[in-house]
Amino acid sequence: MGHMSPHRVLIVPALVSEAKAILSFFEDVGVKSTPSGLTYTTGKRKVFYPELKHKPHANWIYLIAPPTEAGNLQASRVVSQLIPECKPNLVALIGCAGGFPGKIDQYDVVVATHVHYIANTKISSRIEVRPLQEWCSRIFVDHCKNVQLLDAWHQYLVPDAPNAPISVLFEPIVSGETVLANSNCEYYRAATEASPKAVAIEMEGYGFLSACRDNNVDAVIIRGISDTLDDKQQPSDAECCTSSPGFDKAQYKATRHAAALFFATLDFVNPSTFTKGSSKVKKELTKVSMTLDAEMHNVTEIQSELFEIFKKYGIKNFSFKQANSIRVVFDAEFDTMRIYQSLVRAGIVNQIAGYRFIDFKIKSDKRPNTQLAGLIRRIEGLKGNTVEDLLNAIRVENWIEEYPDYSKILVDTLRHYKKISKQNPRKEGRSYRQFLVMA
Numbered sequence: 305m306g307h308m309s310p311h312r313v314l315i316v317p318a319l320v321s322e323a324k325a326i327l328s329f330f331e332d333v334g335v336k337s338t339p340s341g342l343t344y345t346t347g348k349r350k351v352f353y354p355e356l357k358h359k360p361h362a363n364w365i366y367l368i369a370p371p372t373e374a375g376n377l378q379a380s381r382v383v384s385q386l387i388p389e390c391k392p393n394l395v396a397l398i399g400c401a402g403g404f405p406g407k408i409d410q411y412d413v414v415v416a417t418h419v420h421y422i423a424n425t426k427i428s429s430r431i432e433v434r435p436l437q438e439w440c441s442r443i444f445v446d447h448c449k450n451v452q453l454l455d456a457w458h459q460y461l462v463p464d465a466p467n468a469p470i471s472v473l474f475e476p477i478v479s480g481e482t483v484l485a486n487s488n489c490e491y492y493r494a495a496t497e498a499s500p501k502a503v504a505i506e507m508e509g510y511g512f513l514s515a516c517r518d519n520n521v522d523a524v525i526i527r528g529i530s531d532t533l534d535d536k537q538q539p540s541d542a543e544c545c546t547s548s549p550g551f552d553k554a555q556y557k558a559t560r561h562a563a564a565l566f567f568a569t570l571d572f573v574n575p576s577t578f579t580k581g582s583s584k585v586k587k588e589l590t591k592v593s594m595t596l597d598a599e600m601h602n603v604t605e606i607q608s609e610l611f612e613i614f615k616k617y618g619i620k621n622f623s624f625k626q627a628n629s630i631r632v633v634f635d636a637e638f639d640t641m642r643i644y645q646s647l648v649r650a651g652i653v654n655q656i657a658g659y660r661f662i663d664f665k666i667k668s669d670k671r672p673n674t675q676l677a678g679l680i681r682r683i684e685g686l687k688g689n690t691v692e693d694l695l696n697a698i699r700v701e702n703w704i705e706e707y708p709d710y711s712k713i714l715v716d717t718l719r720h721y722k723k724i725s726k727q728n729p730r731k732e733g734r735s736y737r738q739f740l741v742m743a
Contacts, residue, residue, distance in 0.1 A: 310363040311575035314344075314392035315566075316372060316383060317559070318508045321552050322399035323371045325559035329460075329567060330366070338389035344369055349567065363575055367392065376421070376479060376511030383515040393578040394444070394522050397512045398566055400558040401477060401504040401527035404496065405487050408503045408529055410554070412471040413561050415448045416440050416525040418704065420499040421510035423480040437704050437715070438513035441522040447573045448526070448565065449474060457568035461561065470561055477527065478502045479509040487533045498699065504529060522578050526566050528558030588670065589618055590638040595663035596656055598630045606632060609657035613720050614640060617713065629662055639676055640713050641666050646683040652694055653721050679707040679714065691722045 317323040323345075327333055330347030337343045345368040367390050372382040383395065401414065408414060421436040451457055452472040461470075478499050482491060495505065509525050516523035531554060598606060603624050610632070611619055617640040625631040647653040648664045655661060672680060682703070686694055695718055698704070704711045 310365045311393045311578065312365045312367060312391060313570065314367045314369060314383075314386060314390055314395045316369045316379065316395065316397045316508075316512060317399050318372050318374055318379060318397075319399065319552075319555060320371050321555040322559045323368065325556045326368055326398055326563050328560065329563055330368075338386075340389060342385055342389055344386065344390065364570060372508065374507045375481060376423070376508055376514075378511070379508035380511030380515040383512055384518070387515070387519040387521055392521060393575070394441070394524070395512075395516050396523070396566055397508060397525045398559060398563050399506070399508075399527060400530035400555040400562070401506040403504050403529035403532040404502065405532050408473055408532065409471065410529050410532055411558055411561055412473065412529050413565050414473045414475060414477060414504050414527050414529065415445055415452075415565070416477045416509060416527065417442075417445055417474055418476050419509040419513055419525065420476055420478045420502060421480065422478045422495050422498055423482070436510065437711075438510055438517060439704070439708060440513065440524050441578075442708075443577055444522065444524045444569065444573070445474060447577075448472070448524075448569050451569045451572050452565060454568075454572075457565055460564035460568045472565060473503055475503045476501050477504045477506060477509060477525070479506055479511075481507060483507075492533070501702075505533075524566070526562040528560070528562035530554040530558040587618055587637040587639065589620075589635045590641055590666055590668040590670070592634055592636055592641050593663070593665040593667065594632045594656065594661065596630045596632065596659040597662055598657075598659035600624070600626045600630060602657070602659065603630065605657045606630065606659065609724065610634065612724075613717060616716070630659075638666070638668055638670055639672070639710065640717075642672055642676060642680060643683070643710060643714055644717060646680040647717065647721075650684050650687040650689070652683070652686065652689060652691055653717075655725070657724070675707055676710055679703070679710050682707075683714075691718050691725075694718060695722075 315326055317326055327345065327347070329350055331350050333345060333347035335343055335345055346366055347368075349366065367386075369382055369386055372379045379397070387395065403410065403412070403414075418437055418439040421438070458470070476499055478495050480495070496502065504527055506527060512525065513523055530552065596606060607622050607624075610622075614636050617637040619634055619636040621633075621635045623633045625633075644653065645664055645666055648661055653661075671677075683694070686697065689697075695715070698711065698715060703714075707714075
């Protein structure tokens, strides 16, 4: 059996205090750079747990990104640059967050199941948040759930200072571009309405997860609670094992709690669980047939619109036929097209590039799996509703948790359709209806 190459984990902090807290778990720290000049820090993990009988996995290479600065855009930019060059098997956003009063306490830890992005808002007499969503690695979250049950992970915390009991929650968090000073504001109310189960707010998670998804790599977010919006207490120098000036000690301590759980989980998980992005499962394509109330000289805009909607889902091999309408035939991913077909059947989606559907068929005998079949029934059960009605149902009824493998496709399609419908109002076909009447 050949020697197994070490697996690589990229750890991303946003703030200097978070980076210092993460680096406190390392020795022999050094700065390195990628061939294109991007920098990162690496080092050897310190051993804070000599009495553990379990021998931690040694085949992880640790790469710590420079602080991204606060903000989803900044986090996305740094991660998008580093992933292709560092080729990590796992990427982790480790740091601090503001906790929601009554849901979580200062210095507790939240392992994010998913992130609601709440900067997408409509402001009138009140603030209405229209959240976007991204999901963390369910495999790593499940491992965290098991590890946090073991008292052993507490030995990864500050070893020479008293550690108060720390609760670990596995819940969604919200991410935005606005700093909340307290919970007595309209934006806080809107955020908690948009994500009722969320326990904390931060400013990098959505951009971070989006970049990881685009690069097809497992990602996790673990946050220590540095304050609970309405109550912020600073720890002593002894509790932080540092007296360094210039950064927030509460953020430092909270990040150490998050990092402790992260490193404990890494030590108890089989690194081969996280494979490289190139192992992405190939999606099955199916032949799709659409008939649209349009003329042949509209082919270019129809093809452009179809490609724009489904470019992430394998669309190719267009052909067009004329018959007092346009028949479009192409290949695209089966799962995606079954979702789209259900939207057409329900009348929620009724046009492409402004041209009305006359017919829509999928040429495949494949049956959808249980989760996809459930989503299709749910969509078709909303026959007669609008795109906005369906988007609200997805948010309020939390379809993301019920249909995690397909909700992203559904939401992408609805948002694009809503956007393009405003740009392309309904267009009439050449003389299609007149031809039928005259005949």
